[in-house]
Amino acid sequence: MSAVADAPGAVEADHGHHDAHHPFQAHHFETMEQQFDSGKLGIWLFLITEVMFFSGLFCAYAIYRVYHPEIFVAGHHFLDKTLGALNTIVLLFSSLTMAWGVRCAQLGQRVGLIVCLSLTLACAGTFMVVKYFEYSHKIHLGLVPAGYFSYKPGDEAHGHGDESHADQHHSDKPEHTGAAKSEFETAPAATAVSAEEADLPRRIGLFFSIYYCLTGLHGIHIVAGMIAITWLLVRAIRGDFGPQYFGPVDYVGLYWHLVDLIWIYLFPLLYLIQ
Amino acid sequence: MATATSTTTTPHDTHGHGDHHEHGFAHVISIPILLGTFAVLIALTIFTVWTSTFPLGSWEIPIAMTIASIKAILVGLYFMHMKYDKPINVLAFLSSVVFLALFLGLTLGDAGEYQPEIEAYDSSQAPVPPVAAPAAPTEPTPTH
Numbered sequence: 001m002s003a004v005a006d007a008p009g010a011v012e013a014d015h016g017h018h019d020a021h022h023p024f025q026a027h028h029f030e031t032m033e034q035q036f037d038s039g040k041l042g043i044w045l046f047l048i049t050e051v052m053f054f055s056g057l058f059c060a061y062a063i064y065r066v067y068h069p070e071i072f073v074a075g076h077h078f079l080d081k082t083l084g085a086l087n088t089i090v091l092l093f094s095s096l097t098m099a100w101g102v103r104c105a106q107l108g109q110r111v112g113l114i115v116c117l118s119l120t121l122a123c124a125g126t127f128m129v130v131k132y133f134e135y136s137h138k139i140h141l142g143l144v145p146a147g148y149f150s151y152k153p154g155d156e157a158h159g160h161g162d163e164s165h166a167d168q169h170h171s172d173k174p175e176h177t178g179a180a181k182s183e184f185e186t187a188p189a190a191t192a193v194s195a196e197e198a199d200l201p202r203r204i205g206l207f208f209s210i211y212y213c214l215t216g217l218h219g220i221h222i223v224a225g226m227i228a229i230t231w232l233l234v235r236a237i238r239g240d241f242g243p244q245y246f247g248p249v250d251y252v253g254l255y256w257h258l259v260d261l262i263w264i265y266l267f268p269l270l271y272l273i274q
Numbered sequence: 275m276a277t278a279t280s281t282t283t284t285p286h287d288t289h290g291h292g293d294h295h296e297h298g299f300a301h302v303i304s305i306p307i308l309l310g311t312f313a314v315l316i317a318l319t320i321f322t323v324w325t326s327t328f329p330l331g332s333w334e335i336p337i338a339m340t341i342a343s344i345k346a347i348l349v350g351l352y353f354m355h356m357k358y359d360k361p362i363n364v365l366a367f368l369s370s371v372v373f374l375a376l377f378l379g380l381t382l383g384d385a386g387e388y389q390p391e392i393e394a395y396d397s398s399q400a401p402v403p404p405v406a407a408p409a410a411p412t413e414p415t416p417t418h
Contacts, residue, residue: 033299037360044363048370055374062378063385065335067392085323089316096312099303099353106302202396250300250355257354264345268338272326 024245032244043251047258050221054262057214061269064206074200075207076274078143080134084271087130088263094123095260098229102253105246110239113249117233120256124226131219138208145212146205214266221259228252301358311352318345 022032029035065072101116142150232252235241241249322341330337351357356364 036299040359041363041366044366048366051367051370051374052377055377058374059378059381062382066382067385067389081323081326085319088319092312092315092319095349095353096308099308100305103303103305103308106300246300254354257349260353261346261349264349265339265342268322268326268342272322273334273338274326274329 022244024240036247036250039247039251043254047254050255050258054214054217057210057217058265061210061214064203064210065269068201068203068206070201071203071207073274074204075211076271078138078141079211079271081271083130083134084267087127088267090123090126090130091260091263094120094127095257097123098253098256102246102250105236105241105249106243108242110236110241113236113241114233117229117236117249121226121229121233124222124229127222128219128226131215135212143208144205145209146203149205149208151200151204211270214270218259218262218266221262225252225256225259228255301355303352303355303358307352311348315345315348318348 025032025035029038097116097119101113101120104110104112104116138144142152144150229252232249235248318341322338325337325341326334350367356367
C-alpha cells in the first residue's frame with residue numbers, strides 16, 4: 001500500500017482508465033515490458049562505454065607487450081598464478097549466482113533471490129580480500145608503479161627512480177615515456193644503476209604501473225558492483241521484485257558479468273603469459 | 275485511502291503477456307544451462323592455467339586469448355542472456371568490440387612507427403642494453 005502511494009498521480013483519475021499500474025512503473029512508460037526493454041538497452045549502452053573505458057588500459061598493455069616484452073617476462077614472476085586462478089573461479093561462481101538471482105527475481109522467488117545476491121556479494125568480498133593480500137605483499141616488497149619502484153632483489157636498496165611517471169595513466173602514448181625519461185635520466189647517477197640490471201629490465205616499473213592500473217580499475221568496478229548488489233539486496237528483502245519487475249536485478253547482473261568478462265581477459269594477460 | 279489504487283495484480287496479465295504465467299516478458303534461463311555453462315567455464319580456466327605451464331613461445335598469447343574469448347562468449351551468450359536477447363542489444367555490444375579492435379590496431383601501428391627512435395635512445399643510454407626487439411608483433415587484441 002505504501003509503495004503504491006509513492007506514485008504521485010496514482011490516486012488521480014488520469015490513471016483510472018488504465019488499470020492501476022504496477023507501483024514501480026515509471027510514468028513515461030506504457031507497460032512494464034517497455035520499461036524493461038528500455039532499461040535493458042540503457043544498460044547495454046553503459047556496458048559499451050565500460051568496454052571503451054577499459055580499452056585504453058588494454059591498449060597500453062598491448063603496446064608495451066608488443067614493443068617491450070621483456071618487462072612482462074620479468075614482471076609476471078612476481079604475480080601469484082594460484083591467487084589469480086582462485087580469483088577467477090570466485091568471480092565465475094559469482095557470475096553464476098548473479099545469473100541465478102536474475103532467474104529467481106523473474107520467477108518471484110524472493111528467498112532464492114536473497115540467497116543468490118548474498119552469495120554474489122560474498123564472492124565479491126572474497127575477491128577483494130585476495131586482491132588486498134596480493135597488493136599488500138607487493139607494496140611491501142617495493143613492487144610499485146614506475147617512479148616509486150624500489151624492489152630489492154638482494155639486500156640493497158636500488159630504485160628505478162629514473163622513470164618518474166608517478167601514476168600517469170598509460171592510456172597516453174609511449175612518447176611520454178621517452179620524454180619523461182630524458183628529463184630525469186641524468187639525475188640519480190650513483191645509486192640507481194648498479195644491481196638492477198642483474199635481474200630486471202630497465203622499464204620493469206612500467207609492468208607494475210600497467211598491472212596496478214588494470215587490476216586497480218577493475219577492483220574499483222568490483223567495489224561499485226558490490227554497492228549496487230547491496231542496494232539490490234535491500235530491495236529484494238523489501239520484496240520489490242517479481243515477475244513484472246526485475247529490471248534492476250537484470251541490469252546489475254549484466255554489469256557484474258561484464259566485470260567478470262574483463263577479469264577473464266586480465267587473468268591470462270597478466271598472470272599466465274610469459 | 276485508495277479508491278483508484280486497488281490492489282489489482284490480475285490486470286497486469288492483460289497488459290500484454292498473459293500467456294506466460296510463471297514467466298514475465300523476458301526469457302527465464304534454465305538451471306541446467308546455468309550450471310552447465312559454469313562447469314565449462316571452470317574447465318576452461320583449469321585448461322588455460324594448464325597450458326600456461328608449457329613454454330609455447332609466441333603461441334602463448336593467441337592460445338590464451340582464444341581460450342579467454344571462448345569463456346567470454348559463453349558468459350555473454352548464457353549468463354548475459356545474449357542468446358535470448360533482442361538482436362539490437364547484441365549488435366550494440368559487438369560494435370564496442372569493433373571499436374576496441376580499431377583502437378588497439380591503429381595505436382599499435384602508430385606506436386610501431388617511432389620504435390626506431392626509442393631504440394636509438396635506449397642504445398645511447400648507459401648500461402642496460404634493451405632487449406626490446408619487436409619480433410613478431412602479434413596483436414594481443416581481446417577481440418571476441
